[in-house]
Amino acid sequence: MAKILEVSGLTKRFAGLVALDKVNLDIEKGEIISLIGPNGAGKTTVFNCLTGVYKPTGGLINYLGKPLDLKHHVPHLVAKLGIARTFQNIRLFSNMTVIENVMVSSALREKTSFLDIILHVKGFKIREDSIFRKSFELLQFIGLSDKIYHLASNLAYGEQRKLEIARALATAPVLLLLDEPAAGMNAIETKDLITLIRNIRDKGITVFLIEHDMKMVMSISDRVFVLNYGKNIASGVPSQVQKNELVIEAYLGEKV
Ligand SMILES: Nc1ncnc2c1ncn2[C@@H]1O[C@H](COP(=O)(O)OP(=O)(O)OP(=O)(O)O)[C@@H](O)[C@H]1O
Ligand SMILES: [Mg+2]
Known part of the structure; x- marks a missing residue:
């Protein structure tokens, strides 16, 4: 399958803080991919770097097989390329x-x-x-x-x-980024949201989502990437990620 997005070595520093430290991820056409990790792990920063809200400090972003020009990386140009997003704060x-x-x-x-x-x-x-x-x-x-x-x-x-x-x-869009779409939703709304996201994928749009609702993540995702303190700690299909010890540890015993 064709790669829509390939991120390698993505790094973002804010003054003394390394929010993203050489993050790698890849998304194939037609996939539903989730990005998870504890609060402050760097998830939204990944979206902000992808969409030109922030200029990455380092790394490469290949989109549809070509490197994005990170020197001229601004939100409206990214949107024109077919990358759309929602925000954690509506x-x-x-x-x-x-x-x-x-x-x-x-x-x-x-x-x-x-x-x-x-x-x-x-x-x-x-x-x-x-x-x-x-x-x-x-x-x-x-x-x-x-x-x-x-x-x-x-x-x-x-x-x-x-x-x-x-x-x-x-x-x-070609690629839709959703930052915590289920936040604040009740169980029925979340169930509807899962159906909606699948319908969006069935229209041919690739979906990349950040989500804390683990039930939703595990049921909807083709693959999951996990960040902790700005670093990749695991990736794979939901069943692999769910039993990964580093992931369980990162969530401090929280059931994944
Ligand atoms: N503009 C900024 N200036 C300084 N620090 C920032 C900025 N944006 C993010 N950070 C820091 O980068 C780190 C990662 O933040 P980010 O918002 O990406 O986390 P997150 O994984 O989305 O967390 P949450 O689950 O709480 O939304 C945090 O320590 C945050 O305080
Ligand atoms: Mg966030």
Whole structure:
């Protein structure tokens, strides 16, 4: 299978702290891959380095077989390459409606500027219709089509997480990065989320997720990478990782 992502020797230093220390990982097309590890292990920093929020201190990132230019590594260019993400702390336009949130996010894919959509410039109407339709279809897929005119801030927490995923999907990604998508969700919402992530993968989108819900990680992942103190400590299929002593130790006896 083709490799979508190959990270080697990824290092990120913040002043005196080595947040990532020569991290390696690889993701094949069509996989669901999880990144786990205790709080502060460096998981979100991996996402931030992949998406250009941070410039790595060292290492290589190959995406679709080519090295990313880490000197010009900024979020909007990364998004254009087909890498979309959600954030551990939800980031939505809280005063916009659900569908507006998705529509502005699709600006990237539609070659329409964010401002075009916001300011209703010439030609907006026609584009708006197609953008509206596609955004609505996406919300149907995600399970929020009955709330398109609700303000994002009025959605329940689990729904806001789903809206974030819809916004990421609106950019038509190749690779979707989800940072703790199940955080704050109840058991039913988490079960729905697992189905949703599988459906996303079935659309041909490769999924890379950070998650603390071990039941979810073990049931959904093709492979799991484990970080502790910024270093790789284990990787493999869920059944291997679950019984790895270093992993069990890292979680201080927490049942994995
Ligand atoms: N911008 C920053 N400046 C300084 N230190 C940072 C910065 N971002 C992250 N860190 C540090 O890097 C380490 C890794 O943080 P990171 O957020 O990647 O952890 P995490 O594995 O995502 O943890 P959690 O499970 O709590 O979300 C932590 O010690 C954190 O304090
Ligand atoms: Mg994190």
